[in-house]
Amino acid sequence: MTQDEPQPLIIDTDPGVDDVLAIVLALSRPDLVRLEAITLNFGNTTLDYARDNVLRLFNVLHAHVQQEGKGQEGLKRSLSGSAYRTIFASKGAEGPIGGEQFTASYFHGRDGLSGISQLHGDPFATSKSIPSPLVEDATKPAHEIILDILRNNAPGTVRIAAVAPLTNLALAFQSDPETFCRVGGISVMGGVLDGPGNTTATSEFNTYADPFAAKVLLHDAPLHPVLQDAKRNACGYTGSLPIELLPLDITRKHTVPYARLCDDVDQRGGILRSFYKAMLSQPRRVTNSHAPPGSPFDPRLYDNFEAHDPLAVAHAMFTPSLFSRRNGSQQTEGGWKTEQVRFGIETVGELTRGYCVVDRRGLGSIKLGKIKPNSSAAKDKGNGDVEVEKPTSGQWDVVVASPGPAWFAGIFCEALSI
Ligand SMILES: [Ca+2]
Secondary structure (H helix, E strand, O other), X not given: OOOOOOEEEEEEEOOOHHXXXXXXXXXXXXXXXXXXXXXXXOOOOOHHHHHHHHXXXXXXXXXXXXXXXXXXXXXXXXXXXXXXXXXXXXXXXXXXXXXXXXOOHHHHOOXXXXXXXXXXXXXXXXXXXOOOOXXXXXXXXXXXXXXXXXXXXXXXXXXXXXXXXXXXXXXXXXXXXXXXXXXXXEEEEOOOOOOOOOOOOOOOHHHHHOHHHHHHHHXXXXXXXXXXXXXXXXXXXXXXXXXXXXXXXXXXXXXEEHHHHOOOOOOOOOHXXXXXXXXXXXXXXXXXXXXXXXXXXXXXXXXXXXXXXXXXXXXXXXXXXXXXXXXOOOOOOOOOEEEEEEEEXXXXXXOOOOOEEEXXXXXXXOOHHHXXXXXXXXXXXXXXXXXXXXXXXXXXXXXXXXXXXXXXXXXXXXXXXX
């Protein structure tokens, strides 16, 4: 792959309203990305609804480009199948690797899209035939399809935008770590490091829904023999996987007014705008409800759509992969900035499942498992020198800046045809 060729991209997703908009963003720019696969994971909704939602989206997009006629050349090219075919891996993980299963119906609605499957007359119907450029593969688990794509592309070239619980990706790593290490970069929407959660007081939904999967990729993977020995890794690196995390800390700064997405002002109509308005109705109600009662409603503060998943897909589209940057061939550009942060993921906390426990002690390069203070418990045992802390955290790349919320809103709204 040369620098001018579109990057092969997999979107691992649990659609979900912001997932659907993230997919449209990727489809709008076939000059930048070749959408190799959409792989479904449980999360915002169940797999059955997630599959229906993808089919509804593509049917609406086809109807939209027929209605509109002119413009949207990128979207048209992607939908025609002339730019690429997209494997639709609908047999994804149905539940987390560990712990109880949860969905986000409180925010996305039971069907993941504000209940559009129950609308009178089913105006955004799913279909029996699979719309182009999708080619459904319901025979293989999604994690095997991810591995197939990594095998069939040169090492370090495939990007993954992970905008769901990380179950499929963790299963892929556990199933064939050598092949999984061929990935060029993984842009993960997940976690929150310095702020409130969006699902519990402490936790973001994706890390809450499957904290065990996050732990497999962030904590367990760097300790695996394949990532300890560069000769066993087709990309030739050791240490952590090429993951860059986009936590709520950055994604919630990237918003678009609901009024713009839902076409409140000029009511231009059309099937795509009607679809956006219908599927955003529940998240909009929930967001609006955060306004304090008894004061005048301020839409600038409480009527904004937080584009969590679209920002992660934008990161995968507009930045060189971490693999290529580690090799020094390309640098992060255009205002994107990444910093290393040391944290661990809580898996079974009584109140804190999915919490990212940031280590702010300034330990530098000290390995946590080597810290051996002379605790009273140790003295009681008579050896005076025992490990009191297992190495449960590591240092990972966290995206802390983008080219800016205004830049993002511009490219996002252009992609959405609004
Ligand atoms: Ca999602």
